[in-house]
Each structure stands twice: as C-alpha cells, then as structure tokens.
Amino acid sequence: MKRLEKAFDSIKTPESWKENLYKAAYAEEKITVKKRMRMPIKRAITVSIAAATICLASALTVGAITGMFNISDIFRIGFSDEVSADKYVRGQYQPLNVKCENEKFSFEALAFMGDVDETYTLLVARPKTDKVFDNMAIQVGVLENTFDDFDGFATSYILNGIPETDESGNTVYFFNVRNLPCCALSLDNSDSLVVRIYKIICYNNGCPGYDEVNLKMEFVPDVTVLSPIESVDHMEKVSINGNECIVQSTHISDYQASIYITYEIPEKIDVNSFNKRRGDRYIRDIFDLKSENAYLPVAEECPVKLVVDGEIIDFNELNEEIEHYPIDHIANIYEEEGVVSLSIALNYEPFTFSEAESVAFEIETTSGETKIIKIK
C-alpha cells in the first residue's frame, strides 16, 4: 500500500486555508464573548398576526424581481427544500432588493424566509462576463450587524449554486443561504443582517478558480414573516423499556419536529471521562435498538412515535450515520449537581402543523401502556 500512502501524502492544505487562522480564531472568541453578554436568543417566539397580510403583499413584489424564474421549483428541485418551496408558494417571505457587485459578478438578495428556528436568504448571482462556467459556488456567512467591528470573520460555509437561464439566455446562479446556528436571529431586536460573500469559486474545465472578495448585502429582517414554533414544555416522567425518563419538551417547526427526552444515568460516572460507546448503549437500551450493528432508525419500531392524523411520521436523520454513533447525532451528555444525564432529541420529518387535525407523541411505556402526549 505504498502508493496509497504516497497518494494521501499528496493532499496538502492550501495556504489560503491557513492564512489569518489565528486572527479569525481570536476574533471569533471575542464575538462569542460579546454574544454571551447580550440577552439570550429567544428561539420560540410567537409571531404577529399581521404576517399574513405582509406576506400576501410581498408575493407580488418578488414575482416582479425574479421575472421568469420559477422560484418554488428552484427550492423544491434545486435545493431539495420542500418547506421553503411551499412557503414561497404561500407568499410567506420577505421580498428583498439588496444588491452588491464587483467587476465580475453582481449579487442580489431576493427573499428572506423561514421559521423562528431556521432562516434562509435566497440570493442570485449574475456573471458579468460571457465566460461559461461548469458551475459556481460561494463561500458565504451571515452575521448580525452588531459585530461589524469584526469585519474579517464570520462563520461561513460553501454553497453550490443552482444554475438557471434568465430571459436574455444568460446563466445565473441561485443560492439558498442558511443562517448558521451561531447567527440565529434575536427576534426581539431590529439588528440588521449582513450576508457576506468571502469567496467566489468558478469551475472551468474541471478546475476551480478562486476569487477572494468582500461583498456584503445588508437588510433588516422582517421577523413577522417567520412562522412560529409550536414549543411546549412537558416535564413528564415516563418509563421506557425499564428506563426512567423525563419528556422535557416538544418543538414543531416548519422544518422539523422534535421531542426532547432526558435520562439520568443511574451509575456514578465522571462526565469528563464518559465513554461514548457506553452512551450509545443507553440510547440503544432506551429505544429498544436490537444490537449495535443492526440499528435502523425506523419510526414504526421506535417506542416514541410522532403520529399526525393517524400517520406515523418518519425520522429525518441519516440512517447510515446514526447506525454507528447515535449519541453523536441525537444526544448530549451533561452533568448537573453531580448527576450525569443524557439529553436526547428525536427529530422527525416536517409536516404542516396548521393543517394537521391531530398531532401527538405516543410513547410505549414499560408497563405496556401507551402514554399520549397530545399537542393538537
């Protein structure tokens, strides 16, 4: 396997990745400290009734901006995002007309949407040259403008564009920018958001070309377009497969439904030396997962089910990943007053809460009875 070693050895970190890493880390730490000093972010806030009226008006405006593009299809097919596609069709978004450009590209923020837990900004990029690309990607970050003194850094990620042809026959690229959790909106203030593009990546003949840029689009998000989260604290004790658990809360957003369950580990253990494998064992035990290599997160087989209008809703996790390390994906471990607990989140596929007639979590208890936590 000498050739294999040599091949791996040929992977080198691009110098551009290492540049300013210390500076970025230093700035990030200061941002975190500043964030902690602010009011806590409210994740579950009810939304004004005025939203519907504003949404209706906004549908017409963005329709004019985007012209011939079928934006809902771009969400649905291009981004595989059914939820945003439906929101767009319903006109449940804030139209934007914020632009920035350099000599090669112009960018426009078209729409802002989401729910109070997860928000997106739709961008379109228009190349100014006739040069044809195989594809285009951007490195993008979203930052609250409070931190404009840290101009150099925001948590960012790379997004591939979805190419579409405009009315003139030119290719334009759409991007669905998601705010990362660290940039979650504080809905109780009117801070503007800055969508910043750090890098434009164009692929020509298979090779990427990088343009370091600093393009910014700033707007004040209209939080009334964001759907509320159905968030309920339960704090109910329930025994599952002989394990005493507490159903802490349930959250149903447009993009996901979750139930949070905690389990106090009865053994005396040190949280710092906690073995992940042991944590996985607890999860497998609680949720009756047969063996370490036979875990299939099938909703029908789990003792905790989300049932909407009589239908069992699927988990939205990725089977392959959960199969090996469930604790990494659905649980956190923490210690409080000497007691170590697992906080487990089971996440389910989204559904339209407002249209559902009945929504309930059904838990098969140790005694064989079904405990029903009725949400609607």
Next chain:
Amino acid sequence: MTEVETKQLFEKAVEEYSDMITGLCLVRLGNRHDAEDCYQNIFLKLFKNKEMLKEEPEYLKSWLIRVAINECKNRFRFLSRHKTEPLTFADDCSIEMEDRTILDTVMTLPEKYREVIYLFYYAGYSVLELATILDSKENTIKSRLKRGREMLKELLTDKIEEEVII
C-alpha cells in the same frame, strides 16, 4: 499562557497537523469546500481549548482527530439539506495524475472504510489506537480495513496494474 505563547503554539499546531486534518476532512466529507469550512472550525475549537496546545503531541493529534470526526459529522447533518459538489481529485491540478486516480478511487468507497484507511495509512495509527480514537471495537476496525482494502484493490485493478498498488 500569554497571548504571544498562545499564538506561537497555535501556529505551530496549524503547521504540524494541517495536512492530516485537511485529508481527514476531505475523506470524510468528499467535498473540498465543506472540508475547508470544517478545517477552519476544527482549529477554532483548538483555539477555544487553548490548554490542549500544551499537551503532548500524540495526545493533541488524537484530540484533533476526534474533533475533526465530530465536526465532519455535524457538517454532514447540516449539509443534508444542501446540495454539495462531490469531490474528485481530478479537479486538483497540483496532485500527480496517478495519485489523483488513487484518491478518486478511495473517495468512491463508503465513508466508514475511507476513514479507517486514511487514519491507518496516512496518520499511521495502529488498529488498537484506531479502536480507541473511533470508539469502536478492534474487530470492527480490522474488518473495515480488510473490506476497504479489498474493495480498493478491486476498483483499482481496472485502473492501475495490481503490483504497483499492493
């Protein structure tokens, strides 16, 4: 630790472990751009856990690998709602053609095989060490290595003469 010491130790760690982390992120995520973002987040975490900079090199190395694996997993979940471009090393004009072919073939293996093959052949960990780092049983690591090698051999036979590889 003073700011100057932190900066020195941090930059030394970046220099020392960058290539290993880059490779691991590429192998896990199969996407250059997300690998870059993960790479950045891993070193941000190192900065946040400054005390790690004073640890023994081997301990720091395995800590970084664990952070990298978790970071890649979190990234993978986040990306499940986003379209990303699969990595082909053919894009990377700085890598020799033969190496690119091998790396591209490695990238066609399921992720669990890619990971152990990379950590075994590049990072130089033994099966026992990998079992600890990946929190798996030794036998699991052994079988993944064996199966990964077999699949790789099978896939590469068509591309490169077998004796060159094995």
